[in-house]
Amino acid sequence: xxxxxxxxxxxxxxxxxxxxxxxxxxxxxxxxxxxxxxxxxxxxxxxxxxxxxxxxxxxxxxxxxxxxxxxxxxxxxxxxxxxxxxxxxxxxxxxxxxxxxxxxxxxxxxxxxxxxxxxxxxxxxxxxxxxxxxxx
Amino acid sequence: xxxxxxxxxxxxxxxxxxxxxxxxxxxxxxxxxxxxxxxxxxxxxxxxxxxxxxxxxxxxxxxxxxxxxxxxxxxxxxxxxxxxxxxxxxxxxxxxxxxxxxxxxxxxxxxxxxxxxxxxxxxxxxxxxxxxxxxxxxxxxxxxxxxxxxxxxxxxxxxxxxxxxxxxxxxxxxxxxxxxxxxxxxxxxxxxxxxxxxxxxxxxxxxxxxxxxxxxxxxxxxxxxxxxxxxxxxxxxxxxxxxxxxxxxxxxxxxxxxxxxxxxxxxxxxxxxxxxxxxxxxxxxxxxxxxxxxxxxxxxxxxxxxxxxxxxxxxxxxxxxxxxxxxxxxxxxxxxxxxxxxxxxxxxxxxxxxxxxx
Numbered sequence: 001x002x003x004x005x006x007x008x009x010x011x012x013x014x015x016x017x018x019x020x021x022x023x024x025x026x027x028x029x030x031x032x033x034x035x036x037x038x039x040x041x042x043x044x045x046x047x048x049x050x051x052x053x054x055x056x057x058x059x060x061x062x063x064x065x066x067x068x069x070x071x072x073x074x075x076x077x078x079x080x081x082x083x084x085x086x087x088x089x090x091x092x093x094x095x096x097x098x099x100x101x102x103x104x105x106x107x108x109x110x111x112x113x114x115x116x117x118x119x120x121x122x123x124x125x126x127x128x129x130x131x132x133x134x135x136x
Numbered sequence: 137x138x139x140x141x142x143x144x145x146x147x148x149x150x151x152x153x154x155x156x157x158x159x160x161x162x163x164x165x166x167x168x169x170x171x172x173x174x175x176x177x178x179x180x181x182x183x184x185x186x187x188x189x190x191x192x193x194x195x196x197x198x199x200x201x202x203x204x205x206x207x208x209x210x211x212x213x214x215x216x217x218x219x220x221x222x223x224x225x226x227x228x229x230x231x232x233x234x235x236x237x238x239x240x241x242x243x244x245x246x247x248x249x250x251x252x253x254x255x256x257x258x259x260x261x262x263x264x265x266x267x268x269x270x271x272x273x274x275x276x277x278x279x280x281x282x283x284x285x286x287x288x289x290x291x292x293x294x295x296x297x298x299x300x301x302x303x304x305x306x307x308x309x310x311x312x313x314x315x316x317x318x319x320x321x322x323x324x325x326x327x328x329x330x331x332x333x334x335x336x337x338x339x340x341x342x343x344x345x346x347x348x349x350x351x352x353x354x355x356x357x358x359x360x361x362x363x364x365x366x367x368x369x370x371x372x373x374x375x376x377x378x379x380x381x382x383x384x385x386x387x388x389x390x391x392x393x394x395x396x397x398x399x400x401x402x403x404x405x406x407x408x409x410x411x412x413x414x415x416x417x418x419x420x421x422x423x424x425x426x427x428x429x430x431x432x433x434x435x436x437x438x439x440x441x442x443x444x445x446x447x448x449x450x451x452x453x454x455x456x457x458x459x460x461x462x463x464x465x466x467x468x469x470x471x472x473x474x475x476x477x478x479x480x481x482x483x484x485x486x487x488x489x490x491x492x493x494x
Binding site: 052059060061064065066067068069071072074084097098101102104125126127128129 | 189196197415437493
């Protein structure tokens with residue numbers, strides 16, 4: 001397998017030199033962008049599904065019950081001093097706080113795919129809003 | 137000019153009871169030109185969203201909100217003439233939820249009128265609710281005021297009867313506030329015909345108070361802060377000198393004046409909702425007079441929830457918001473300006489940072 005890739009790469013290099021093309025690492029096409037957007041949107045969709053689902057905690061309460069369209073989550077203000085906790089925290093810590101309190105559930109690992117999905121959805125609903133970290 | 141005479145009275149029975157409830161007794165401003173014999177108050181509790189988990193388990197947080205409202209309403213002094221429940225007693229219209237909610241409400245020591253909310257309705261189209269609480273729309277007279285209870289959360293027949301494979305799914309689709317599969321609320325032709333006939337019998341000088349679950353005005357369609365035939369309903373109310381509409385659903389302080397109609401929203405006992413303008417991607421019409429409630433502090437479980445008692449004098453209402461974790465607020469009709477105003481915060485210079493929503 002590795003050998004095949006090496007041969008293909010060498011062949012591509014020969015073609016590039018022959019045609020005077022230099023391949024740069026950061027080159028990408030419209031098609032690439034479309035694919036990445038699709039990947040991102042699928043995670044946003046999964047986040048929306050989790051956000052509106054009663055299955056995330058233990059009592060059937062969904063995030064969207066208090067936060068329609070993710071409103072009143074203020075993702076653009078994190079990290080910020082959360083006065084009730086007495087320290088500067090990230091949005092994901094506040095998501096975990098909500099999972100544990102109103103949803104009476106367990107916190108997610110900060111890099112868990114579900115956590116990334118929730119964060120993606122919340123930020124997507126606030127897209128275009130000015131970043132204001134630290135704002136209360 | 138009618139003088140405004142402050143008349144202090146504790147609204148909770150005794151300081152000890154007030155201290156036990158964790159609430160400071162508050163004073164109410166009463167308008168001196170009202171005929172004192174016609175003054176009365178009523179309590180207003182709304183949007184409890186009692187939510188069944190399984191078996192005998194219910195979401196504790198929402199239970200506590202309603203239990204507290206009932207306990208505090210029972211302490212009101214002077215006693216209210218009656219209590220109104222403003223709709224959304226249950227979360228998904230289940231018998232378990234309506235029964236559990238009715239059980240909590242049964243501790244109230246006052247005559248109670250119930251308004252239908254969409255969370256009560258869309259599972260069995262109000263059948264069980266009607267068994268417990270009676271007709272979905274009706275009117276009654278009390279001390280010279282004509283009261284009307286409406287079911288304002290109906291919608292298109294096609295959506296209600298043809299769209300969904302099961303009653304459970306229909307309920308879930310309507311329960312999601314921001315769900316694009318939902319449908320706009322309306323009073324509907326049949327009920328408007330009833331309303332017209334009912335109002336035809338009432339003198340135009342009689343004060344009218346309407347209870348609806350959704351606002352009888354068009355504020356923000358995306359979250360159904362909206363009644364589709366609001367204009368037609370308002371037209372029926374327009375010939376009367378004094379009309380007051382009190383609505384739930386929005387889980388926030390709102391007030392507004394449209395012609396002769398004063399609009400006032402009540403708080404939920406369950407949880408608060410953001411103001412529509414905080415959603416970055418939608419147009420809305422925020423009631424212009426409203427000084428917002430404080431931004432909710434989720435670390436205080438009951439913050440930005442509460443209940444209210446309402447003074448009726450001179451055919452206009454004053455809403456006294458009893459906010460569990462915040463200073464109480466009063467929004468009263470000001471005869472000088474001809475609109476409802478917050479007693480403390482109406483002047484922009486008096487507003488405080490927690491009232492900024494974004």
